[in-house]
Amino acid sequence: MRREKNHAALPKNNNDSLEGVWVLNGYKIGIKKRSSDYVGFILESENKAWETNEIKTVFNDKGGIYYAGSKAVQKIASIKRIGNTYLKLGEVMLQKVYPIVKEEEVVKKGYEQLNAKKAFFERLNENTVYLRIPFFEISEKPLIDSLIAKNRDIMLSTENLIIDVRNNPGGSDASYEQLIPFLYTNPIRTVGAAFLSTKLNNQRMLDLSKNTEFDEESRKTFRKYYDILNQSPGEFVNLSEEKVNIEKMDSVLPYPKNIGIIIHQENGSTTEQFLLLAKQSKKVKLFGKTTRGMLDISNVNIINSPCNDFELYYGLSKSFRIPDFAVDDIGLQPDYFIDSTIPEYAWVDHVNKILHAEK
Numbered sequence: 232m233r234r235e236k237n238h239a240a241l242p243k244n245n246n247d248s249l250e251g252v253w254v255l256n257g258y259k260i261g262i263k264k265r266s267s268d269y270v271g272f273i274l275e276s277e278n279k280a281w282e283t284n285e286i287k288t289v290f291n292d293k294g295g296i297y298y299a300g301s302k303a304v305q306k307i308a309s310i311k312r313i314g315n316t317y318l319k320l321g322e323v324m325l326q327k328v329y330p331i332v333k334e335e336e337v338v339k340k341g342y343e344q345l346n347a348k349k350a351f352f353e354r355l356n357e358n359t360v361y362l363r364i365p366f367f368e369i370s371e372k373p374l375i376d377s378l379i380a381k382n383r384d385i386m387l388s389t390e391n392l393i394i395d396v397r398n399n400p401g402g403s404d405a406s407y408e409q410l411i412p413f414l415y416t417n418p419i420r421t422v423g424a425a426f427l428s429t430k431l432n433n434q435r436m437l438d439l440s441k442n443t444e445f446d447e448e449s450r451k452t453f454r455k456y457y458d459i460l461n462q463s464p465g466e467f468v469n470l471s472e473e474k475v476n477i478e479k480m481d482s483v484l485p486y487p488k489n490i491g492i493i494i495h496q497e498n499g500s501t502t503e504q505f506l507l508l509a510k511q512s513k514k515v516k517l518f519g520k521t522t523r524g525m526l527d528i529s530n531v532n533i534i535n536s537p538c539n540d541f542e543l544y545y546g547l548s549k550s551f552r553i554p555d556f557a558v559d560d561i562g563l564q565p566d567y568f569i570d571s572t573i574p575e576y577a578w579v580d581h582v583n584k585i586l587h588a589e590k
Contacts, residue, residue: 401498440454467549490509
């Protein structure tokens with residue numbers, strides 16, 4: 232990996248230049264111009280695979296290359312400057328932190344929402360509240376549940392609810408359980424999956440039964456599944472008595488009346504499962520772009536290679552939906568497509584206007 236020399240001489244007051252210090256998901260990157268190209272190099276990194284001065288990106292107005300966290304090369308097809316402090320290299324978004332420049336409030340607010348690392352709740356106006364959920368990992372469930380519980384009365388007295396799941400790659404179905412009553416209008420049908428029973432695959436179920444991030448009832452269920460799987464080695468096993476589970480609730484909450492869920496191409500796995508449930512509600516509309524499409528082969532297991540230099544991610548189950556309703560490599564489409572003329576920082580405001588207009 233090439234290194235950049237003499238990185239200290241960064242500009243102090245050229246606010247219009249791409250030169251300066253930018254941050255991106257645990258990286259602090261210096262950008263300097265070299266001839267007709269801009270070179271981005273590591274100043275600080277939370278990723279131990281990267282060292283100071285290593286080249287992270289090289290680009291110009293025609294495109295370039297970007298090195299991922301694994302140092303795999305990714306081509307940059309487009310370069311876009313957004314506001315005064317944001318730079319989009321393909322699908323990668325950087326934020327400028329030096330020299331310090333003032334950002335437009337609408338841009339700043341929009342990217343604070345988009346780049347959030349933790350769930351949060353806020354009121355947008357008298358008619359609309361906003362719930363941002365960037366992850367459905369089981370470790371995030373306590374925070375998601377607490378936000379819903381704390382703001383339950385507000386949600387039950389406000390006409391519109393926006394749920395923003397952009398960049399949410401999935402996690403655990405348990406993390407969205409407390410949201411379902413707010414979405415519910417009619418019985419929800421969930422098509423199940425069959426698990427391939429092998430010693431290695433079944434070990435994951437046993438490990439989940441010992442994971443204290445899950446409640447006691449869930450851990451008991453995982454242990455039951457482990458015992459069932461061990462009875463049929465080498466076979467695909469349905470862990471439920473039925474292929475389709477139907478969830479019925481006693482009542483439909485009058486508020487929120489309209490629910491907009493913001494989605495895009497980075498949503499997959501558990502997030503897509505959440506969307507399949509939500510789409511069955513008469514209250515819900517999806518806004519944004521088509522999701523990633525990685526749900527039919529699911530329940531991902533992660534194992535290390537014998538040398539511990541590599542990780543293998545693979546699915547343990549296949550959905551009974553396929554081939555009639557495939558999601559993998561296709562994705563779920565929005566009800567309202569948000570085209571490229573509307574920048575991502577403006578998506579929440581765009582959805583809010585549509586929900587307000589549909590009163």
